[in-house]
Amino acid sequence: MTAVNSFISSNYTWLSWTAAGMALVLFWVSGFFLFRIIHYHLSKWASKTETDLDDIIILSGKPHVITWSFLSGLFVAGKIAPLTPSIAPVLDKAILSLFLLSITFLAANIASLAIKNYGTKANLSLPLTGLTDTLVRVVIVIIGALIILANLGISITPILTALGVGSLAVALALQDTLSNLIAGFHIIAGKQFRPGDYIKIDSGQEGYIVDIGWRTTRLRELSNNIIVIPNVKIGSSIITNYYLPQKEMSVVIPVGVAYGSNLEKVEKVTIEVANSVLRSVTGGIKEFDAFVRYNSFGDSSIDLSVILRVKEFTDKFLITHEFIKQLHERYRTEGIEIPFPQRVVHTIQK
Known part of the structure; x- marks a missing residue:
């Protein structure tokens, strides 16, 4: 009788483990196929709605649904399998902790994508940068x-105490990193510039702001090279932002004409050419009326400045290029001389 009971018990144990394994695989595979079906219908529904939040949730939840199916199967398998009383609670806590971890990363991803999506449509008080994205993710994590530590029954008080004691050593070891991090927050809070703005630093570097990170700010030059500058240097530099208070800007082009020129005619011809360029060349402000200001008697010419208006900083290169070409041709046609630099020296012979 004892042998029969032992045989039945061993078979029951084997069957229980087999059933647990099958439940785990069944939940995992079912979750995969169920997800494909639900994701297909939800995506069709989300494409018809005006808000982008549902699209963000579906996109972010895609890799997590399979994980949840696996954890569900693992939970059911744990209830079927003949686990010892000491192991079963540990498994339950581990499954719940993994589920909470997955939820945490899902929430962080949804928050990050939502801020990026709606931030580009709304004029937020803070610019959207890599630093703000990292900050949001870190807070949620x-x-x-x-929450996970509380679920595991671990008191966070000793952890906070240890962090408080160790923070001084960390601050001393990471002085440069912390300085750049704080400088990055100051740049963002001060709204000195945003990603996409074209800036020039007093040390000579200039380009489009690509991103403001937790340690550096990246610029993209017109040559498409990337300049990496520490946030501390950015924060202590004199910066010209060509996109503030607006992208539209004036372009001042210096011109010189011979002393014998008819200045009224020079002004009229120059303004005609400038207005023609503004209305025909991409980047010019068509509604703007160019004007001329004489400003000095040079060594070999009467100097004037031509003021045009362009949509943004980089448009000035093409506008200047076309203006010089057309003005040179028109001056030649009208008989207006652009003198070569020269200096007249009078000598007295005795």
């Missing part, structure tokens, strides 16, 4: 980690 920290909250999720605290």
Whole structure:
């Protein structure tokens, strides 16, 4: 009788483990196919709605649904399998912790994508940068980690105490990194510039702002090279932002004509050419009326400035290029001389 009971018990154990394994595989595979079906219909529904939030949730949840199916199967398998009383609670806590971890990363991803999506459509008080994205993710991950620790029954008080004691050593070891991090926050909070703005630093570097990170700011030059500048240097530099208060800007082009020129005619011809360029060349402000200002008697010419208006900083290169070409041709046609630099020296012979 004892042998029969032992045989039945061993077979029952083997069958229980087999059933647990099958449940795990069944949940995992079913979750995969169920997800494909649900994702297909939800995507069709989301494409018809005006808000982008549902698209963000579906896109972010895609890799997590399979994980949840696996964890569900693992939970059911744990209930079927003949686990010892000491192992079963540990498995339950581990499954719940993994589920909370997945939820945490999902929430962080949804928050990041939502801020990026709606931030580009709305004029937010803070520019959207890599630093703000990292900050949002870190805050959500920290909250999720605290919830997971509470679920595991771990007191966070000793952890916070240890962090407080160790923060001084960390601050001393990471002085440069922390300085750049704080400088990055100051740049963002001060709204000195945003990603996409064209700036010039007093040290000579200039380009489009690609991103403001937790340690550096990246610029993209017109030559398409990337300049990496520490946030501390950016924060202490004199910066010209060509996109503030607006992208539209004036372009001042210096011109010189001979002393014998008819200045009224020079002004009229120059303005005609400038207005023609503004209305025909891409980047010019068609509604703007160019004007001329004489400003000095040079060594070999009467100097004047021609003021045009362009849509943004980089448009000035093409506008200047076409203006010089057309003005040179028109001056030649009208008989207006552009003198070569020269200096007349009078000598007295005795």
